[in-house]
Amino acid sequence: MQLKNDLFLRAARGEKTERTPVWLMRQAGRILPEYRAVRASLSGFKELVETPEFAAEVTIQPVDLLGVDAAIIFSDILVVPEAMGLTYEMVESRGPIFPKTVKTEKDIDQLLVADPEEHLGYVLDAIKITKKALNGRVPLIGFAGAPFTILAYMIEGSGSKTFSQARKMLYTEPAMAHKLLQKITNTTIAYLQAQVTAGANLIQIFDSWAGILPPAHYQEFSYKYIKQICDALPDVPVTVFAKGAFFALEDFGKLNCSVIGLDWNMNIAESRKLVGPNKTLQGNLDPCALYSDFATIRKETKKMLEAFGPDRHIANLGHGVYPDTNPDHVRCYIDAVKEFSAQMR
Numbered sequence: 001m002q003l004k005n006d007l008f009l010r011a012a013r014g015e016k017t018e019r020t021p022v023w024l025m026r027q028a029g030r031i032l033p034e035y036r037a038v039r040a041s042l043s044g045f046k047e048l049v050e051t052p053e054f055a056a057e058v059t060i061q062p063v064d065l066l067g068v069d070a071a072i073i074f075s076d077i078l079v080v081p082e083a084m085g086l087t088y089e090m091v092e093s094r095g096p097i098f099p100k101t102v103k104t105e106k107d108i109d110q111l112l113v114a115d116p117e118e119h120l121g122y123v124l125d126a127i128k129i130t131k132k133a134l135n136g137r138v139p140l141i142g143f144a145g146a147p148f149t150i151l152a153y154m155i156e157g158s159g160s161k162t163f164s165q166a167r168k169m170l171y172t173e174p175a176m177a178h179k180l181l182q183k184i185t186n187t188t189i190a191y192l193q194a195q196v197t198a199g200a201n202l203i204q205i206f207d208s209w210a211g212i213l214p215p216a217h218y219q220e221f222s223y224k225y226i227k228q229i230c231d232a233l234p235d236v237p238v239t240v241f242a243k244g245a246f247f248a249l250e251d252f253g254k255l256n257c258s259v260i261g262l263d264w265n266m267n268i269a270e271s272r273k274l275v276g277p278n279k280t281l282q283g284n285l286d287p288c289a290l291y292s293d294f295a296t297i298r299k300e301t302k303k304m305l306e307a308f309g310p311d312r313h314i315a316n317l318g319h320g321v322y323p324d325t326n327p328d329h330v331r332c333y334i335d336a337v338k339e340f341s342a343q344m345r
C-alpha cells in the first residue's frame with residue numbers, strides 16, 4: 001500500500017525531505033494516560049504484549065495523540081529469549097526477571113532456535129492488525145534486541161548496573177558465549193524476516209547494553225552478530241542503535257544498513273565524521289531535556305537540528321522517553337522539530 005506520510009522512509013534511504021521526520025523510542029507506552037488505561041484493563045504487561053488487538057491499539061496511540069512520523073510495534077525485546085525457552089516476568093516498578101537463566105553449555109543446547117510463526121505469532125498478528133488500522137498513514141517499525149543485549153538478560157536474569165555475570169562469560173567461556181550468540185542471532189534473523197513479511201517497513205536493532213563492553217569485546221561479541229542480521233535483511237531499511245558504543249561508530253559506517261542511532265552522549269559532528277556520509281543518523285536529544293519548559297525544549301531542539309543539518313537525519317531522543325515525561329512536553333518537541341526543520345530547508 002502507498003504510504004501517505006513516507007518522510008521517515010525517505011530520510012532513512014537518504015532522499016531529500018520537506019522536513020525532518022520525528023518519532024520517539026518508547027513512544028508506545030507509559031507516558032500516555034491512554035496507554036495506562038488499556039494496560040489497567042488487563043492482567044499486566046505480558047497480556048498486553050500477547051494480545052494482538054490491544055498491542056495494535058497502543059502502537060497507534062502515539063500516531064494519533066503525538067503526531068509522530070512512524071509507529072513502532074508494541075512488544076518487547078524479551079519475547080525472543082522467551083520464544084527460545086526462557087520465560088520472563090515483568091515485575092511492576094522493578095523491570096524484567098527471568099526465573100531460569102543460562103549457566104551451562106547444556107542450558108544453551110536446550111534452547112530453541114524459535115520458529116517465528118509458532119512461537120512469536122502474536123507479534124506477527126499485531127503487525128498485520130496495526131498495518132490494516134494505520135491504513136498507510138505512517139510507516140511501521142519492527143524491532144528486536146541485538147544478540148549481545150539478549151545474552152546479557154539470559155545470563156544475568158534481570159537488569160543490572162554492571163552486567164558483570166554476562167561480561168564474565170566473555171572472558172571465561174568465550175566459546176559458550178559464541179554458541180549462545182549464534183543461536184540468538186539465528187532466531188532473531190528468522191523473527192525479523194517474518195516481521196517484514198507481516199508488514200514492518202523498517203527494522204530497528206536495539207543494542208541497549210553495548211556501552212558496557214570494551215571495544216575489542218564489542219567487535220567480537222556484538223558487532224559481528226549485528227552484521228549477520230543486517231546482511232540477512234537486504235530488502236528493508238535497518239536502524240542500528242547501540243547505546244554507548246561511540247567506539248564502534250566508524251565500523252557501523254561499514255554495515256549493510258541505512259540508519260545509525262546516536263545516544264545523547266555522542267557528539268553529532270564527530271559521529272557524522274566517524275560514520276561517514278552514507279548513513280542516515282537518528283537521535284539524539286537528551287530525554288531529560290523534555291523535563292524543561294517549552295522555551296528550553298524549543299531552543300534545545302533547534303540546536304540539535306542545526307547540528308545534524310537538514311539531510312540524512314531522523315529526529316528522536318538519545319534513548320527511550322522516560323515514563324514520567326509530560327506528554328505536552330513531548331508534543332512541544334515534536335512540533336518544534338516539524339517547525340524548525342521545515343524552516344531550515
Ligand SMILES: Cc1c2[nH]c(c1CCC(=O)O)Cc1[nH]c(c(CCC(=O)O)c1C)Cc1[nH]c(c(CCC(=O)O)c1C)Cc1[nH]c(c(C)c1CCC(=O)O)C2
Nearest residue numbers: 025026027028029045072074075076077095096206208320
Ligand atoms: C532493554 C529493552 C527492554 N525492552 C526494550 C529494550 C530496548 C530499548 C531500550 O534500551 O530502552 C524495547 C521495548 N520495550 C517496549 C517497546 C515498545 C515500543 C516502543 O514504544 O518503543 C520497545 C521497543 C515496551 C515496554 N517494555 C517495558 C515497558 C514498561 C512496562 C509496563 O508498561 O508496565 C514497556 C512499555 C518493560 C521493560 N522492558 C525491558 C525493560 C528493562 C523493562 C522495564 C523497564 C522499563 O519500563 O523500561 C527490556
